[in-house]
Amino acid sequence: NAGVTQTPKFRVLKTGQSMTLLCAQDMNHEYMYWYRQDPGMGLRLIHYSVGEGTTAKGEVPDGYNVSRLKKQNFLLGLESAAPSQTSVYFCASSLGGGGYGYTFGSGTRLTVV
C-alpha cells in the first residue's frame, strides 16, 4: 500500500530551467493538492484538483502549472524556475472535502540556484 508517492525526492535546478514534479496516489482519492513548505510559513496551497480533468488555483499559484489527466496522478510544473521557488513541495490527497483528512507524500526538496 504505497499511499502517495512523489518523484523526485531531491532536485537542483538552474534559474530559468523547467521541471515537472510527479505525484501518484493509489487510494482512489478524488481530491489532490500541491503545497509548498517554507520555514516559519507552514504549508501554502499552490494548486488543487477536485477530480480528474479539473484544477484550481490555491494561495500561491504564480509560476506553477498543474494537470490532472488521470485520477491517480497530479503533476506540478515549473516553467521557468526562480530562486524564490526553492522550497519543499508536498503532494496530498483526500477522499473528499469536508471532514476528510489528507494523506501526504514524503516531499520533494527543490533548490533553484
Added chain:
Amino acid sequence: AQSVAQPEDQVNVAEGNPLTVKCTYSVSGNPYLFWYVQYPNRGLQFLLKYITGDNLVKGSYGFEAEFNKSQTSFHLKKPSALVSDSALYFCAVRDDTGGFKTIFGAGTRLFVKA
C-alpha cells in the same frame, strides 16, 4: 476568510509531563479541525480531527485535542510526553461552507527532553 494561528514556535516539555500545543482558528461557517505531525525529512501524518460531536477528540499515539467553540481553539494535548513525540505539529482548518481548501498553521516544534 479562514485562518489558523499557532502562537508558539516551540514548546519544551520534560518526558513524562503533560504537553499542550495551542491552536486558534477563524472560519466563516462551522469548522473542521485537524492536527498533523511531521517528523524530520518526512511528510505530514494525520493525528486526529474534529468534525462534530464530543469536544474532546482522541487520536493516534495517545494524543487528544479539545475543541472550544467560544474560544475558537483546538489545542493538542497528551497526558505524558515521550521523547519520540519530538516533532513539528501543524493545526489545520477547513470550513463547512463547501470550500475545498484546508489552511495550515505555521507549525509548532515540540521538544521533549529525557
